[in-house]
Ligand SMILES: Nc1ncnc2c1ncn2[C@@H]1O[C@H](COP(=O)(O)OP(=O)(O)O)[C@@H](O)[C@H]1O
C-alpha cells in the first residue's frame with residue numbers, strides 16, 4: 001500500500017489546471033472554480049466566478065482553437081493545451097486563463113451583433129480584468145485575468 005499523503009499546501013505553480021481544448025473544458029473549469037472558491041471560504045462568489053471563468057475558457061475554445069458554438073468534439077491531439085488558475089490575492093480571488101495565442105481579447109461593439117457581449121459581461125461582473133503577454137522564456141502566449149468582487 002503506497003503511503004499517500006494529501007498535500008495541504010500546493011507547491012508554487014502547482015495550482016494550475018491544464019485543460020484540453022474540447023468543449024467539456026468549460027464545465028470542468030466551472031467545477032474547479034466552485035471548488036476553489038469554496039476552499040477559499042468564498043462560496044458566495046461561485047456563481048459569478050463560474051460565469052466569468054466559463055466565458056474566458058469559451059473564448060479560448062472559440063477564438064484560439066476555432067470551435068463554433070454548436071460543434072462537437074474535434075481531435076486536437078497535436079495542439080497545445082491551455083490552463084486555468086484561481087488563487088487568493090490578499091483576500092481577492094484572481095482567475096487567470098493562459099493560452100498560447102498572441103491574439104488578444106478586444107471588447108467589441110455588439111449592439112447589432114449576435115456575439116461580442118462576453119467581455120462586457122466580464123467587465124461588469126468583476127473588479128478588474130486585463131491581459132498580458134508573458135515572455136517566451138516564461139511560456140509565451142497570453143494570460144487573461146480577472147479579480148472577482
Ligand atoms: N482568448 C482569446 N484569444 C484571442 N482572442 C480573443 C480571446 N478572447 C476574446 N478574444 C477576442 O475578443 C473579442 C471579444 O470577445 P467577447 O466579448 O467574449 O465576444 P465573443 O466571444 O462573443 O466574440 C472576440 O471576438 C475575439 O476577437
Ligand SMILES: [Mg+2]
Pocket residue numbers: 055058059116117118119
Ligand atoms: Mg466570448
